[in-house]
Amino acid sequence: ILVLLCASTGSEPPSSPQVVEDGGEEDEEELSGGEEADLRSSSGRGSLLTRRGITLRVLLKDGLVEPGDGVLAIHYLGKNFVGDLLTDGKIRWVETGQIFNSPSAWATHCKRLVNPAKKSGCGWASVRYRGQKLVQYKTTWLHKYQPSADMSLVSEEDDDEDEEEGKAAVQADDKNKNTKPGLHGIISSSPSSSLCLSLLLSSPLPSSHPHLFDVTDVMVSRRTDRERIPVRYCTLGTRDAARDPHTLVELSAFSAINRFQPFNVAVSSNVLLLMDFHCHLTTSEVVGYLGGRWDTNTQLLTVLRAFPCRTRLADRDSASAVEEEICQNLFMRGLSLVGWYHSHPRGPALPSLQDIDSQMDHQLRLQGSNNGFQPCLGIICGPYYHGNQGVASTITPFWVVPPPEQRPNDYGIPVAVEVTYVQDNFLTSDVLNEMMLLVDYYRAAPDLVQFNQYWCPDTTMLDKIKGSLSCHAPKDQAYSQILEHVYSQLGSMH
Numbered sequence: 007i008l009v010l011l012c013a014s015t016g017s018e019p020p021s022s023p024q025v026v027e028d029g030g031e032e033d034e035e036e037l038s039g040g041e042e043a044d045l046r047s048s049s050g051r052g053s054l055l056t057r058r059g060i061t062l063r064v065l066l067k068d069g070l071v072e073p074g075d076g077v078l079a080i081h082y083l084g085k086n087f088v089g090d091l092l093t094d095g096k097i098r099w100v101e102t103g104q105i106f107n108s109p110s111a112w113a114t115h116c117k118r119l120v121n122p123a124k125k126s127g128c129g130w131a132s133v134r135y136r137g138q139k140l141v142q143y144k145t146t147w148l149h150k151y152q153p154s155a156d157m158s159l160v161s162e163e164d165d166d167e168d169e170e171e172g173k174a175a176v177q178a179d180d181k182n183k184n185t186k187p188g189l190h191g192i193i194s195s196s197p198s199s200s201l202c203l204s205l206l207l208s209s210p211l212p213s214s215h216p217h218l219f220d221v222t223d224v225m226v227s228r229r230t231d232r233e234r235i236p237v238r239y240c241t242l243g244t245r246d247a248a249r250d251p252h253t254l255v256e257l258s259a260f261s262a263i264n265r266f267q268p269f270n271v272a273v274s275s276n277v278l279l280l281m282d283f284h285c286h287l288t289t290s291e292v293v294g295y296l297g298g299r300w301d302t303n304t305q306l307l308t309v310l311r312a313f314p315c316r317t318r319l320a321d322r323d324s325a326s327a328v329e330e331e332i333c334q335n336l337f338m339r340g341l342s343l344v345g346w347y348h349s350h351p352r353g354p355a356l357p358s359l360q361d362i363d364s365q366m367d368h369q370l371r372l373q374g375s376n377n378g379f380q381p382c383l384g385i386i387c388g389p390y391y392h393g394n395q396g397v398a399s400t401i402t403p404f405w406v407v408p409p410p411e412q413r414p415n416d417y418g419i420p421v422a423v424e425v426t427y428v429q430d431n432f433l434t435s436d437v438l439n440e441m442m443l444l445v446d447y448y449r450a451a452p453d454l455v456q457f458n459q460y461w462c463p464d465t466t467m468l469d470k471i472k473g474s475l476s477c478h479a480p481k482d483q484a485y486s487q488i489l490e491h492v493y494s495q496l497g498s499m500h
Contacts, residue, residue: 236356238255275427286389294346297341313335405423406421407419457499
């Protein structure tokens with residue numbers, strides 16, 4: 007059963023980890039133990055050992071490197087991958103447990119997750135052992151055992167494709183000193199929402215029933231309600247630690263960056279209704295997850311359910327319990343995790359620099375160990391921004407395109423996602439129940455919106471939320487009586 011379950015998720019049971027041999031165009035085929043022994047016994051250290059012969063096994067046998075957990079790393083386009091060096095010279099990727107025969111195979115696999123167009127990995131120049139590139143250990147080996155060798159043997163095909171990556175690695179290492187290590191993934195802060203999010207798909211459940219993630223850390227970020235003026239992406243340039251991470255960025259169109267949207271999206275109106283309701287209840291930022299299905303044949307992502315996170319900011323203990331509940335809800339409904347949403351209560355519904363980085367992380371996590379493409383949709387809801395048209399919230403679906411390879415220190419490019427909204431016929435009991443749970447949860451909250459106050463001279467906050475939710479109204483008008491009961495509960499929360 008374990009084998010069948012793991013096979014459906016693209017992972018492998020611990021007793022038989024998946025071995026990946028493909029290394030792309032510059033695959034460094036590893037010699038078998040016998041071939042390696044024959045080559046070295048016939049040539050001796052006085053003879054030249056070809057590039058193909060200098061393998062991780064050679065470096066291990068001669069003591070230049072040692073096996074260990076987490077000693078290998080790849081830094082690529084702002085993303086970090088950690089690997090274990092095994093005693094037989096193979097590499098185990100910490101994130102998924104997959105086994106790779108060579109540095110090239112691992113580097114190519116990881117880089118394709120970030121950039122599907124990537125053809126090869128330049129493994130020995132990209133993989134670092136305890137902070138130093140593996141290609142430098144080849145050089146050390148030759149200097150020690152074959153000092154007369156032509157140094158071109160070291161890097162016949164190991165040229166560093168991206169010297170920028172090397173420069174970025176040191177910056178990434180410094181940055182990561184302040185992050186919490188973890189075997190299952192990087193805990194990433196939800197940009198403007200202050201809530202930390204990590205999409206960890208590590209449980210051996212069927213692919214349509216993914217184990218959720220583990221929100222284990224929550225940070226409080228108090229900001230004034232000052233007007234944040236969005237900037238254009240082209241003005242950002244290289245990453246700058248001094249730049250405000252809450253800087254909002256205008257969305258680009260796929261056509262503006264000479265791309266086509268790689269997937270289609272359909273979103274249920276009930277998803278919008280529940281998400282919009284959640285975002286209206288509090289003056290603080292909220293976060294939630296999106297459940298649905300991904301059809302690889304039609305390249306259609308269907309978003310069928312919203313799952314609000316009912317947690318207080320900085321409440322770690324309740325966060326894990328809430329996410330476990332959401333996980334079970336996904337499982338029982340046969341849905342997959344397909345994205346996330348969060349709110350900008352009083353600001354434009356545009357991604358911040360932190361949102362961009364978080365979305366990139368989530369896209370990578372959701373794709374996981376599968377070689378096939380799977381999108382992750384991000385949605386931002388702006389309920390109380392006075393720049394909105396009328397009382398309706400602005401709802402912005404977005405995605406992030408990796409920066410160009412020649413500029414790995416740039417931010418990802420936030421792009422607008424074209425979405426088809428599917429009108430539901432009725433309000434489901436699931437959605438109604440979730441709305442009442444949210445009402446109960448926020449009833450005594452200090453950041454509860456005062457619905458008897460005025461949004462504008464002739465519209466109360468309660469009228470405002472009613473007007474916004476009417477934009478997602480089911481076709482069956484009987485829902486209105488049900489929602490009036492919900493609204494009456496809001497009116498009594500003061």
